[in-house]
Amino acid sequence: xxxxxxxxxxxxxxxxxxxxxxLPLAHxxxxxxxxxxxxxxxxxxxxxxxxxxxxxTVFRRQSCDEVGNRLNHRQVQVCKRxxxxxxxxxxxxxxxxSECQYQFRHRRWNCTTxxxxxxxxFGNSANGGIREVAFMHSISSAGVxxxxxxxxxxxxxxxxxxxxxxxxxxxxxxxxxxxxxxDIDFGINFSRTFVDAQERGKKAGKPSxxxxxxxxxxxxxxxxxxxxxxxxxxxxxxxxxxxxxCWRSLPNFRLVGDHTKEKFDGATKVEAKLIGSRRVLVPxxxxxxxxxxxxxxxxxxSPDFCNVDSEAGLLGTRGRYCNRTSKAIDGCGLxxxxxxxxxxxxxxxxxxLCRFQWCCSIRCKKCQKSEEVSxxx
Numbered sequence: 001x002x003x004x005x006x007x008x009x010x011x012x013x014x015x016x017x018x019x020x021x022x023l024p025l026a027h028x029x030x031x032x033x034x035x036x037x038x039x040x041x042x043x044x045x046x047x048x049x050x051x052x053x054x055x056x057t058v059f060r061r062q063s064c065d066e067v068g069n070r071l072n073h074r075q076v077q078v079c080k081r082x083x084x085x086x087x088x089x090x091x092x093x094x095x096x097x098s099e100c101q102y103q104f105r106h107r108r109w110n111c112t113t114x115x116x117x118x119x120x121x122f123g124n125s126a127n128g129g130i131r132e133v134a135f136m137h138s139i140s141s142a143g144v145x146x147x148x149x150x151x152x153x154x155x156x157x158x159x160x161x162x163x164x165x166x167x168x169x170x171x172x173x174x175x176x177x178x179x180x181x182x183d184i185d186f187g188i189n190f191s192r193t194f195v196d197a198q199e200r201g202k203k204a205g206k207p208s209x210x211x212x213x214x215x216x217x218x219x220x221x222x223x224x225x226x227x228x229x230x231x232x233x234x235x236x237x238x239x240x241x242x243x244x245x246c247w248r249s250l251p252n253f254r255l256v257g258d259h260t261k262e263k264f265d266g267a268t269k270v271e272a273k274l275i276g277s278r279r280v281l282v283p284x285x286x287x288x289x290x291x292x293x294x295x296x297x298x299x300x301x302s303p304d305f306c307n308v309d310s311e312a313g314l315l316g317t318r319g320r321y322c323n324r325t326s327k328a329i330d331g332c333g334l335x336x337x338x339x340x341x342x343x344x345x346x347x348x349x350x351x352x353l354c355r356f357q358w359c360c361s362i363r364c365k366k367c368q369k370s371e372e373v374s375x376x377x
Contacts, residue, residue, distance in 0.1 A: 044140055045070045046198050047093045049079075049086065059086040074197035084158040085190060088151040089144050092191075096143030099257040100136060103264075106330035108305035108317050108337070111136075129209055129299030134216045135264045138296055141195045142220030142256050149187030149224070149250055153180070161186040167248055178245030184228060188221045208272035208299060211281050215297055222294050223259045227251040260296070267296040306337035317376050324374040336376035343374045 048070040063086070064071070064079035071079065079086055100111040109132055152161040163180035170176050195217055199210045228248045234241035268291040270281040281297055283290060291297050308316035322332035322341055332341040352367035 044136055044198070046075055046195065047097070047140055049090050049093055059083045059090070072198060074200060075194060078194045078197060082159060082190070082194075084156075085148055085151070088147040088157070089194060092143035092145070092147030093140060095147060095253060096136075096140040099143070099253060100139055102254075103135075103139075103257050103261040104132075106323075106328075106335075108329070108335060109302075109314075110320075129212060130302040131264060131267045131296070131298040132302060134212065134267055134296045134298045135260060137213050137216040138220035138223075138260050138263070139257060140220070141191050141217040142224050142260065143253070144195055145184070145187040145191035145221045145224050146250060146253055146256065147187075148190045149182050149184050152186055153182050153250075159186075164248065176243070176245050177247065179231075179233070179247035181248040182228070182250050184225050184248070184250065188225060191221055192217075207279055208281070211272060211279065212270070212297055212299055215281060215291075219263065219294050219296055220256075220260060223256050223263075224250070226294065227255050227259060263294065263296045267298050269301075270297045270299065304337065306339075320376045322374050322376055332374050332376065340377045341374045342377060343372060345370045346373050347371075 049067055061080045061083055063083070064076050097111070104111040111132075148157075151157050152159075155162075161183050164183045164185065166185075167177040167181045196214055199213050199217075229251055230246050231249050232244050232246040235243040235245065268288060269284045270291065271284045272279050273282050275282075281291070303314065305314055306317055308314060308318070317335055317337060318339070320335060322335040323330045324332045324341065324343065327333070329335065347368055347370050349366050349368050351364035354362050354364040357363050
Protein backbone atom coordinates (compact mmCIF):
# COMPACT_ATOMS: atom_id res chain seq x y z
CA UNK A 1 0.00 0.00 0.00
CA UNK A 2 1.92 3.02 -1.23
CA UNK A 3 1.12 6.41 0.30
CA UNK A 4 4.02 8.57 -0.79
CA UNK A 5 3.28 12.13 -1.79
CA UNK A 6 5.62 14.60 -3.45
CA UNK A 7 6.02 16.49 -0.19
CA UNK A 8 6.95 13.33 1.66
CA UNK A 9 9.55 12.43 -0.96
CA UNK A 10 11.12 15.86 -0.65
CA UNK A 11 11.07 15.55 3.11
CA UNK A 12 12.77 12.16 2.88
CA UNK A 13 15.68 13.48 0.85
CA UNK A 14 16.04 16.55 3.06
CA UNK A 15 16.01 14.64 6.34
CA UNK A 16 18.52 12.05 5.22
CA UNK A 17 21.08 14.82 5.69
CA UNK A 18 20.64 14.56 9.46
CA UNK A 19 21.62 10.88 9.49
CA UNK A 20 18.25 9.22 9.66
CA UNK A 21 15.68 7.74 7.34
CA UNK A 22 12.08 8.96 7.19
CA LEU A 23 9.67 6.83 5.22
CA PRO A 24 6.02 5.92 5.00
CA LEU A 25 5.27 2.68 6.83
CA ALA A 26 5.12 0.45 3.77
CA HIS A 27 8.58 1.60 2.70
CA UNK A 28 10.12 0.98 6.11
CA UNK A 29 8.73 -2.54 5.84
CA UNK A 30 10.12 -3.09 2.33
CA UNK A 31 13.54 -1.79 3.36
CA UNK A 32 13.54 -4.11 6.36
CA UNK A 33 12.96 -7.06 4.08
CA UNK A 34 15.24 -5.98 1.27
CA UNK A 35 18.28 -4.84 3.22
CA UNK A 36 17.89 -6.81 6.44
CA UNK A 37 17.67 -3.82 8.74
CA UNK A 38 17.04 -4.64 12.38
CA UNK A 39 13.88 -2.66 12.93
CA UNK A 40 13.49 -1.58 16.55
CA UNK A 41 10.52 -2.32 18.78
CA UNK A 42 7.30 -0.34 18.38
CA UNK A 43 4.82 0.44 21.18
CA UNK A 44 2.40 -1.58 19.02
CA UNK A 45 4.60 -4.55 18.25
CA UNK A 46 2.01 -6.61 16.38
CA UNK A 47 1.78 -3.94 13.67
CA UNK A 48 4.95 -5.47 12.26
CA UNK A 49 2.73 -8.21 10.89
CA UNK A 50 2.82 -5.95 7.83
CA UNK A 51 6.52 -6.75 7.48
CA UNK A 52 5.48 -9.89 5.67
CA UNK A 53 6.33 -9.62 1.99
CA UNK A 54 3.31 -8.08 0.25
CA UNK A 55 3.90 -10.30 -2.82
CA UNK A 56 2.93 -13.36 -0.76
CA THR A 57 -0.79 -13.88 -1.24
CA VAL A 58 -0.98 -16.84 1.16
CA PHE A 59 -0.19 -16.48 4.86
CA ARG A 60 1.20 -19.78 6.19
CA ARG A 61 1.87 -21.12 9.66
CA GLN A 62 5.60 -20.55 9.25
CA SER A 63 4.83 -16.90 8.50
CA CYS A 64 3.68 -16.57 12.12
CA ASP A 65 7.11 -17.69 13.29
CA GLU A 66 8.82 -15.18 11.00
CA VAL A 67 7.27 -12.30 12.93
CA GLY A 68 7.12 -14.21 16.20
CA ASN A 69 9.58 -11.86 17.87
CA ARG A 70 7.00 -9.08 17.40
CA LEU A 71 4.12 -11.12 18.81
CA ASN A 72 3.60 -12.63 22.22
CA HIS A 73 2.75 -16.30 22.72
CA ARG A 74 -1.00 -15.74 22.54
CA GLN A 75 -0.77 -13.80 19.30
CA VAL A 76 1.42 -16.46 17.68
CA GLN A 77 -1.17 -19.11 18.57
CA VAL A 78 -4.00 -16.99 17.16
CA CYS A 79 -1.94 -16.42 14.04
CA LYS A 80 -1.36 -20.15 13.49
CA ARG A 81 -5.02 -21.01 14.09
CA UNK A 82 -6.28 -18.36 11.68
CA UNK A 83 -3.72 -18.04 8.90
CA UNK A 84 -6.52 -17.25 6.45
CA UNK A 85 -7.31 -14.06 8.38
CA UNK A 86 -3.75 -12.82 8.84
CA UNK A 87 -3.52 -11.25 5.37
CA UNK A 88 -6.47 -9.10 6.42
CA UNK A 89 -4.64 -8.19 9.63
CA UNK A 90 -1.62 -7.19 7.55
CA UNK A 91 -3.76 -5.00 5.30
CA UNK A 92 -5.57 -3.48 8.30
CA UNK A 93 -2.24 -2.51 9.88
CA UNK A 94 -1.08 -0.80 6.69
CA UNK A 95 -4.44 0.93 6.25
CA UNK A 96 -4.31 2.23 9.84
CA UNK A 97 -0.78 3.63 9.39
CA SER A 98 -1.89 5.35 6.20
CA GLU A 99 -4.87 6.93 7.94
CA CYS A 100 -2.70 8.02 10.86
CA GLN A 101 -0.36 9.85 8.49
CA TYR A 102 -3.31 11.53 6.77
CA GLN A 103 -4.92 12.71 10.01
CA PHE A 104 -1.65 14.13 11.40
CA ARG A 105 -0.18 15.47 8.17
CA HIS A 106 -0.31 19.08 9.43
CA ARG A 107 0.87 18.49 13.01
CA ARG A 108 4.33 18.48 14.56
CA TRP A 109 4.08 14.73 15.03
CA ASN A 110 2.86 13.61 11.63
CA CYS A 111 2.88 9.84 12.22
CA THR A 112 5.80 9.44 9.83
CA THR A 113 7.65 6.23 10.50
CA UNK A 114 11.35 6.45 11.13
CA UNK A 115 14.41 4.30 11.45
CA UNK A 116 17.05 5.16 14.01
CA UNK A 117 19.75 2.96 15.45
CA UNK A 118 17.95 2.56 18.78
CA UNK A 119 14.48 4.06 18.52
CA UNK A 120 11.29 2.33 17.42
CA UNK A 121 9.03 3.05 14.50
CA PHE A 122 6.48 5.68 15.59
CA GLY A 123 8.65 6.78 18.52
CA ASN A 124 9.84 5.44 21.84
CA SER A 125 7.67 3.14 23.90
CA ALA A 126 8.90 5.04 26.97
CA ASN A 127 6.34 7.65 25.97
CA GLY A 128 3.70 4.98 25.49
CA GLY A 129 1.14 6.76 27.65
CA ILE A 130 0.77 9.86 25.49
CA ARG A 131 -2.21 10.89 23.37
CA GLU A 132 -0.48 10.04 20.09
CA VAL A 133 -0.05 6.43 21.19
CA ALA A 134 -3.71 6.40 22.24
CA PHE A 135 -4.64 7.32 18.67
CA MET A 136 -2.32 4.67 17.23
CA HIS A 137 -3.89 1.93 19.35
CA SER A 138 -7.40 3.03 18.46
CA ILE A 139 -6.91 3.37 14.71
CA SER A 140 -4.87 0.17 14.36
CA SER A 141 -7.41 -1.88 16.27
CA ALA A 142 -10.13 -0.35 14.10
CA GLY A 143 -8.09 -1.13 10.97
CA VAL A 144 -7.93 -4.82 11.83
CA UNK A 145 -11.65 -5.02 12.63
CA UNK A 146 -12.45 -3.19 9.38
CA UNK A 147 -10.17 -5.27 7.13
CA UNK A 148 -11.29 -8.59 8.60
CA UNK A 149 -14.95 -7.64 8.21
CA UNK A 150 -14.38 -6.62 4.59
CA UNK A 151 -12.62 -9.90 3.77
CA UNK A 152 -15.46 -11.80 5.43
CA UNK A 153 -18.06 -10.01 3.29
CA UNK A 154 -16.07 -10.68 0.13
CA UNK A 155 -15.87 -14.38 0.93
CA UNK A 156 -12.09 -14.45 1.18
CA UNK A 157 -11.93 -16.23 4.55
CA UNK A 158 -12.12 -19.91 5.37
CA UNK A 159 -13.41 -19.07 8.82
CA UNK A 160 -17.10 -19.35 9.57
CA UNK A 161 -18.36 -15.88 8.85
CA UNK A 162 -20.69 -14.30 6.37
CA UNK A 163 -23.81 -12.19 6.70
CA UNK A 164 -24.77 -10.78 10.09
CA UNK A 165 -27.94 -12.70 10.94
CA UNK A 166 -28.82 -10.51 13.92
CA UNK A 167 -30.39 -7.91 11.66
CA UNK A 168 -33.68 -9.45 10.55
CA UNK A 169 -37.40 -8.81 10.61
CA UNK A 170 -39.06 -5.41 10.51
CA UNK A 171 -37.39 -2.26 11.79
CA UNK A 172 -39.08 0.42 13.86
CA UNK A 173 -39.01 2.64 10.76
CA UNK A 174 -41.26 0.27 8.83
CA UNK A 175 -38.76 -1.33 6.48
CA UNK A 176 -37.46 -4.88 6.49
CA UNK A 177 -33.93 -6.04 7.17
CA UNK A 178 -32.64 -7.98 4.19
CA UNK A 179 -29.66 -8.41 1.96
CA UNK A 180 -26.34 -9.33 3.54
CA UNK A 181 -25.30 -7.10 6.42
CA UNK A 182 -21.54 -6.94 6.97
CA ASP A 183 -20.58 -9.17 9.87
CA ILE A 184 -18.89 -6.36 11.79
CA ASP A 185 -19.10 -8.28 15.06
CA PHE A 186 -16.91 -11.00 13.56
CA GLY A 187 -14.24 -8.45 12.64
CA ILE A 188 -14.49 -6.80 16.05
CA ASN A 189 -14.20 -10.11 17.89
CA PHE A 190 -11.13 -11.16 15.94
CA SER A 191 -9.53 -7.76 16.47
CA ARG A 192 -10.17 -8.12 20.20
CA THR A 193 -8.73 -11.66 20.21
CA PHE A 194 -5.56 -10.80 18.30
CA VAL A 195 -4.82 -7.13 19.08
CA ASP A 196 -5.71 -7.19 22.78
CA ALA A 197 -3.58 -10.30 23.29
CA GLN A 198 -0.53 -8.01 23.29
CA GLU A 199 -1.80 -6.47 26.53
CA ARG A 200 -2.51 -9.79 28.24
CA GLY A 201 0.76 -11.68 27.87
CA LYS A 202 3.96 -11.73 29.89
CA LYS A 203 5.35 -8.88 27.82
CA ALA A 204 2.49 -6.56 28.75
CA GLY A 205 3.45 -3.22 30.28
CA LYS A 206 2.45 -1.49 33.49
CA PRO A 207 -1.13 -2.16 34.68
CA SER A 208 -2.19 1.44 34.04
CA UNK A 209 -0.71 1.33 30.52
CA UNK A 210 -2.48 -1.96 29.82
CA UNK A 211 -5.82 -0.48 30.91
CA UNK A 212 -5.22 2.56 28.71
CA UNK A 213 -4.34 0.49 25.66
CA UNK A 214 -7.27 -1.88 26.08
CA UNK A 215 -9.69 1.02 26.41
CA UNK A 216 -8.35 2.77 23.30
CA UNK A 217 -8.33 -0.49 21.33
CA UNK A 218 -12.00 -0.93 22.15
CA UNK A 219 -12.80 2.69 21.29
CA UNK A 220 -11.45 2.15 17.77
CA UNK A 221 -13.48 -1.00 17.24
CA UNK A 222 -16.59 0.66 18.61
CA UNK A 223 -16.20 3.48 16.08
CA UNK A 224 -16.29 0.99 13.18
CA UNK A 225 -19.63 -0.37 14.38
CA UNK A 226 -21.10 2.99 15.34
CA UNK A 227 -20.37 4.52 11.93
CA UNK A 228 -21.72 1.58 9.90
CA UNK A 229 -24.06 2.60 7.07
CA UNK A 230 -27.62 1.47 6.52
CA UNK A 231 -28.18 0.90 2.81
CA UNK A 232 -31.62 0.22 1.36
CA UNK A 233 -33.25 -1.02 -1.84
CA UNK A 234 -36.83 -0.27 -2.86
CA UNK A 235 -39.27 -2.82 -4.30
CA UNK A 236 -42.67 -2.13 -5.80
CA UNK A 237 -44.55 -1.14 -8.92
CA UNK A 238 -42.98 1.77 -10.85
CA UNK A 239 -40.50 2.43 -8.10
CA UNK A 240 -43.15 3.24 -5.50
CA UNK A 241 -40.96 1.80 -2.73
CA UNK A 242 -43.91 0.07 -1.06
CA UNK A 243 -41.41 -2.46 0.25
CA UNK A 244 -37.91 -1.51 1.31
CA UNK A 245 -35.19 -3.86 2.46
CA CYS A 246 -32.08 -2.58 4.18
CA TRP A 247 -28.76 -3.91 5.41
CA ARG A 248 -25.74 -2.60 7.32
CA SER A 249 -22.39 -2.09 5.65
CA LEU A 250 -18.97 -0.81 6.65
CA PRO A 251 -18.42 2.96 6.55
CA ASN A 252 -15.64 4.58 4.58
CA PHE A 253 -12.53 4.14 6.72
CA ARG A 254 -11.81 7.85 6.38
CA LEU A 255 -14.91 8.46 8.55
CA VAL A 256 -13.42 6.19 11.20
CA GLY A 257 -10.17 8.17 11.00
CA ASP A 258 -11.99 11.50 11.27
CA HIS A 259 -13.97 10.27 14.26
CA THR A 260 -10.86 8.96 16.02
CA LYS A 261 -9.01 12.22 15.36
CA GLU A 262 -11.87 14.16 16.98
CA LYS A 263 -11.60 11.89 20.00
CA PHE A 264 -7.84 12.49 20.04
CA ASP A 265 -8.40 16.25 20.18
CA GLY A 266 -10.74 15.82 23.15
CA ALA A 267 -8.89 12.95 24.86
CA THR A 268 -9.13 12.66 28.64
CA LYS A 269 -6.05 12.52 30.88
CA VAL A 270 -6.60 9.70 33.34
CA GLU A 271 -4.92 7.82 36.15
CA ALA A 272 -5.38 4.32 37.53
CA LYS A 273 -7.13 3.88 40.88
CA LEU A 274 -8.27 0.92 42.92
CA ILE A 275 -12.02 0.92 43.38
CA GLY A 276 -12.89 -2.08 45.49
CA SER A 277 -10.80 -4.90 44.09
CA ARG A 278 -10.63 -3.50 40.56
CA ARG A 279 -8.12 -1.12 39.05
CA VAL A 280 -9.89 1.37 36.81
CA LEU A 281 -9.04 4.53 34.92
CA VAL A 282 -10.57 7.76 36.20
CA PRO A 283 -10.08 11.38 35.05
CA UNK A 284 -7.05 12.94 36.72
CA UNK A 285 -9.01 16.16 37.13
CA UNK A 286 -12.18 15.76 39.17
CA UNK A 287 -13.83 18.55 37.20
CA UNK A 288 -13.89 16.37 34.08
CA UNK A 289 -16.73 13.94 33.55
CA UNK A 290 -15.85 10.23 33.26
CA UNK A 291 -14.82 9.13 29.78
CA UNK A 292 -17.22 7.13 27.64
CA UNK A 293 -16.62 3.92 25.70
CA UNK A 294 -15.69 5.78 22.51
CA UNK A 295 -13.43 8.41 24.12
CA UNK A 296 -9.64 8.20 23.98
CA UNK A 297 -7.68 8.33 27.21
CA UNK A 298 -4.01 8.97 27.98
CA UNK A 299 -1.69 8.95 30.99
CA UNK A 300 1.30 11.12 30.13
CA UNK A 301 1.80 14.60 28.68
CA SER A 302 3.16 14.56 25.13
CA PRO A 303 6.54 16.10 24.27
CA ASP A 304 6.48 19.14 21.98
CA PHE A 305 7.95 17.11 19.05
CA CYS A 306 9.98 20.18 18.01
CA ASN A 307 13.50 18.78 17.98
CA VAL A 308 15.25 15.66 16.78
CA ASP A 309 15.82 13.06 19.48
CA SER A 310 17.12 9.78 18.08
CA GLU A 311 16.96 8.09 21.49
CA ALA A 312 13.25 8.89 21.81
CA GLY A 313 12.53 8.39 18.12
CA LEU A 314 11.45 11.99 17.58
CA LEU A 315 12.03 13.49 14.13
CA GLY A 316 11.56 17.14 14.99
CA THR A 317 10.00 19.58 12.54
CA ARG A 318 13.10 20.90 10.79
CA GLY A 319 12.61 20.57 7.03
CA ARG A 320 8.82 20.24 7.25
CA TYR A 321 6.57 22.19 4.86
CA CYS A 322 4.44 24.81 6.59
CA ASN A 323 1.71 27.30 5.69
CA ARG A 324 3.05 30.81 6.24
CA THR A 325 -0.43 32.37 6.03
CA SER A 326 -2.03 30.10 8.62
CA LYS A 327 -2.32 30.76 12.35
CA ALA A 328 -3.29 27.15 13.04
CA ILE A 329 -1.02 24.22 13.90
CA ASP A 330 0.04 23.89 10.24
CA GLY A 331 1.23 27.50 10.23
CA CYS A 332 4.95 28.23 10.13
CA GLY A 333 4.88 29.84 13.58
CA LEU A 334 3.57 26.80 15.46
CA UNK A 335 4.84 24.01 13.21
CA UNK A 336 8.37 25.41 13.13
CA UNK A 337 8.38 25.96 16.92
CA UNK A 338 9.29 29.66 16.44
CA UNK A 339 12.62 28.76 14.81
CA UNK A 340 11.65 30.59 11.64
CA UNK A 341 11.24 29.30 8.10
CA UNK A 342 12.55 29.86 4.61
CA UNK A 343 10.53 30.32 1.42
CA UNK A 344 11.64 29.27 -2.04
CA UNK A 345 10.30 28.12 -5.39
CA UNK A 346 10.00 24.43 -6.19
CA UNK A 347 9.46 23.11 -9.69
CA UNK A 348 7.14 20.16 -10.11
CA UNK A 349 6.46 18.10 -13.20
CA UNK A 350 2.87 16.98 -13.72
CA UNK A 351 0.95 15.36 -16.54
CA UNK A 352 -1.13 17.82 -18.54
CA LEU A 353 -2.94 18.32 -21.86
CA CYS A 354 -4.12 14.72 -21.80
CA ARG A 355 -5.93 13.43 -24.88
CA PHE A 356 -7.73 10.24 -25.69
CA GLN A 357 -6.11 8.28 -28.53
CA TRP A 358 -8.26 5.95 -30.65
CA CYS A 359 -8.19 3.18 -29.59
CA CYS A 360 -7.66 2.96 -26.60
CA SER A 361 -5.16 4.99 -24.66
CA ILE A 362 -4.62 8.38 -23.10
CA ARG A 363 -1.51 10.36 -23.89
CA CYS A 364 -0.33 13.30 -21.82
CA LYS A 365 2.40 15.86 -21.97
CA LYS A 366 4.63 16.79 -19.08
CA CYS A 367 4.27 20.32 -17.78
CA GLN A 368 6.55 22.05 -15.32
CA LYS A 369 4.96 24.26 -12.71
CA SER A 370 6.65 26.42 -10.11
CA GLU A 371 5.20 26.76 -6.64
CA GLU A 372 6.27 28.85 -3.66
CA VAL A 373 6.76 26.73 -0.55
CA SER A 374 7.83 27.44 3.02
CA UNK A 375 10.08 25.10 4.97
CA UNK A 376 10.83 25.08 8.71
CA UNK A 377 14.37 26.05 9.72
